[in-house]
Amino acid sequence: MDLMSCWNRSTRDYSTVIGAKAASSNKLPSSGYKGVVPQSNGRWGAQIYEKSHRVWLGTFDDEEEAAKTYNIASLKFRGLDAITNFSRNQMTPYECDVTEALFLESHSKAEIVDMLRKHSYANELEMYKHKLYNGGALGLDAGGKRMKCHLDLMDTCSSERELLFEKVATPSDVGRLNRMVIPKQHAEKHFQVHLSVGFGKGVLLKFEDEVGNVWRFGYCYWSSSQSYVLSKGWIRFVKEKKLKAGDVVRFERSVGEDKKMFIDCRPRNVDVSGIREMHSRVGEPLGAVQDDGMVRLFGVNIQPSTGPRFQ
DNA sequence: AATTGTGTTGAT
DNA sequence: TCAACACAATTG
Numbered sequence: 001m002d003l004m005s006c007w008n009r010s011t012r013d014y015s016t017v018i019g020a021k022a023a024s025s026n027k028l029p030s031s032g033y034k035g036v037v038p039q040s041n042g043r044w045g046a047q048i049y050e051k052s053h054r055v056w057l058g059t060f061d062d063e064e065e066a067a068k069t070y071n072i073a074s075l076k077f078r079g080l081d082a083i084t085n086f087s088r089n090q091m092t093p094y095e096c097d098v099t100e101a102l103f104l105e106s107h108s109k110a111e112i113v114d115m116l117r118k119h120s121y122a123n124e125l126e127m128y129k130h131k132l133y134n135g136g137a138l139g140l141d142a143g144g145k146r147m148k149c150h151l152d153l154m155d156t157c158s159s160e161r162e163l164l165f166e167k168v169a170t171p172s173d174v175g176r177l178n179r180m181v182i183p184k185q186h187a188e189k190h191f192q193v194h195l196s197v198g199f200g201k202g203v204l205l206k207f208e209d210e211v212g213n214v215w216r217f218g219y220c221y222w223s224s225s226q227s228y229v230l231s232k233g234w235i236r237f238v239k240e241k242k243l244k245a246g247d248v249v250r251f252e253r254s255v256g257e258d259k260k261m262f263i264d265c266r267p268r269n270v271d272v273s274g275i276r277e278m279h280s281r282v283g284e285p286l287g288a289v290q291d292d293g294m295v296r297l298f299g300v301n302i303q304p305s306t307g308p309r310f311q
Numbered sequence: 312a313a314t315t316g317t318g319t320t321g322a323t
Numbered sequence: 324t325c326a327a328c329a330c331a332a333t334t335g
Contacts, residue, residue: 040313
């Protein structure tokens, strides 16, 4: 039951032990929230423990804000169904949101902690969502409207890169064929310009990976299979990155002048059961998104009957 | 000087 | 694993 797994605020007891002590001593007040500790200046610190080491999550004016910060860290460190300071339905919507699960999934613990300490987590999450829905990943309508959202995004985001799309590698993408199929919608949206330059024979696309290595892939349209593919050079990437079927390949582009392209990959390890559980709580929103192809895009397989389970 | 964040301890 | 406490390190 949800409430059972929730931190019980009633355990706060600094006045029940010795009433006189609480009243007269200079002891700091206890917080009723898990992971929240008082600071001598009246503010509140947040911390979480991992492998018997404390990870400091920052200081906050507001006790509840510190508690919420612990919640986020707890979700990142211990998983989506970790015990938190508030029951799920007490949380603000974004904490029940599938998108947040994806956000947490696509950032390292260190990155999340850094955001929490800088109090920038909410902003970063909003940016992420903004990119996801307006940056073209979900394919809204072609033309002006998307461009407008895009320009708006440039103004509001401090991020250096824009998420183009992600693809879950199929067995043949990582097989001996030396090619990866780029889903048509994404190919035409993001790579069309490059392709049109050398249509027929294909072109070379240049990417950088997360450590700054440069990768060049042949890119062309295979009329026989009516698909866009990354070909020449692709298998080197597969081998070097030890890419496996089911891993997520992410394509990004810098928003600056140069419009450099980036390629990155990570193991597929989204906790599907947790997401489905949250989905059932939230109801409507994800259903709408699913119809737009979000499931396949992020490799979160929500269909009950299909696919292996990953954990 | 004020505040943050660590070293450390003891309890659960 | 956790919060309490003392206080060193850091910040403005």
